[in-house]
Amino acid sequence: MTTSVQSHENLPYPVLVADIGGTNARFGILTDAHAELKEFQTAKTADYAGLEEAAEAMVLSRTATTPRSAVLAVAGPISGDEVPLTNCHWVIRPHALMQALQLDEVVLVNDFEAQSLALPSLRDDDLELIGDVEMASTGTKVVVGPGTGLGAAGMIHTGALWVPVPGEGGHIDLGPVTEDEFALWPHFEKEHGRISAEALLCGRGLVRLYKGVASWRNRPVTFDGPSEITSAALAGSDETAKESLDIFCRLLGRVAGNLAIAFMATGGVYLAGGISKKIAGFLAESDFRAAFIAKAPHEELMNTMATAVITHEKPALLGLAAFARTPQLFGVDLNGRRWHNGE
Incomplete structure (x- = not known):
């Protein structure tokens, strides 16, 4: 079940951020509000059955940092507990994702919402x-x-x-x-x-x-x-x-x-x-x-x-990181788009 909290409530660090499009999935980890975003290799969505497999292969197997929450930009409309991507076979299931990656919270935003979050920082x-x-x-x-x-x-x-x-x-x-x-x-x-x-x-x-x-x-x-x-x-x-x-x-x-x-x-x-x-x-x-x-x-x-x-290489990750650092600067309505483990 999703919560009705708004964007000013901070997410627990470290935060996994991901920009998931029809062809590529780009990943990063933000360890705290003052840290530089650590980026990882881009995954081809066609090479993986779903987000869990891609995150394990591209991120978790390559770092000792264990994320406690995730902010994900997805290329498709967000509604309910199953979010299919418009131009990709992946379906994002926040509850399954939290269980697989041992996360406390998951936030989903639209892929171009993440792009817009980057605009003030460019x-x-x-x-x-x-x-x-x-x-x-x-x-x-x-x-x-x-x-x-x-x-x-x-x-x-x-x-x-x-x-x-x-x-x-x-x-x-x-x-x-x-x-x-x-x-x-x-x-x-x-x-x-x-x-x-x-x-x-x-x-x-x-x-x-x-x-x-x-x-x-x-x-x-x-x-x-x-x-x-x-x-x-x-x-x-x-x-x-x-x-x-x-x-x-x-x-x-x-x-x-x-x-x-x-x-x-x-x-x-x-x-x-x-x-x-x-x-x-x-x-x-x-x-x-x-x-x-x-x-x-x-x-x-x-x-x-x-x-x-x-011309920035990964503007969506820049936007997601900006939101994770200072959510109080952004009026992001997370009704139906923020999940807590165990709820």
Whole structure:
């Protein structure tokens, strides 16, 4: 059973933190509030039956430190005592996890909620700006990340408190706006009967986008994977790949702008995930920023909002560690998301 305590109640140290996505699980241990986060090797989720096995192999077998609690970021909605991941076969069962790892407490947060928890801690050298507007230290912030899926979250700044707003923003609808997009859209294979933002703005989405462009332009399909398409586009060696990545960046800018204007993100919009980092230079030269700003009649407002790629290697772990150190700085509602052993 879960408790109804709020985020200001401290977790017992040492704290195991983990960022569990569709493809990778990243781990760290925080021994106390003043310690540096000790990081461990990343696990491939496909290589393990579940979190317990991965944590044992990647963390517990490699350190003498025994965690007493865990704060886990999971890629999927959190409801009840069984939490399936959206793009992974793992199911997180907090009671079983506490028993297997001998933990006193477990806290679950959304994966992009963890990303948002990191935003106030990011320094200039953790970011690569897109455009010439500097990031503000205050104001509501938004994080968007194309990876295995498309994640999004907000971080509202109210007084001295940062309040993360998790969600499944990657599943909003995405439709054509420009003339070339209206010609292209009929060539996309639908997902669940529609085209969502995630259907085009993630790894498999880039493949769908590339195949759609190839069909539209009546060109052969040369590549099967997102890394091949991205590499060819960055090298300028394949016309279809480059055009696909151009459109990918434009659509990502549009979605980021939609979230920014919905949240009134005067604190800036941050792009997370491996894809964003890999194409950061391409993004800066693309139509991303123009599409982000194109929210008539509010272009002037949008142009005041900064956009940047997060270049920090493990921002979600940074966010989880920040929360574990000083939970009183974050307005995280843990109703239904914090479990105590024996309850």
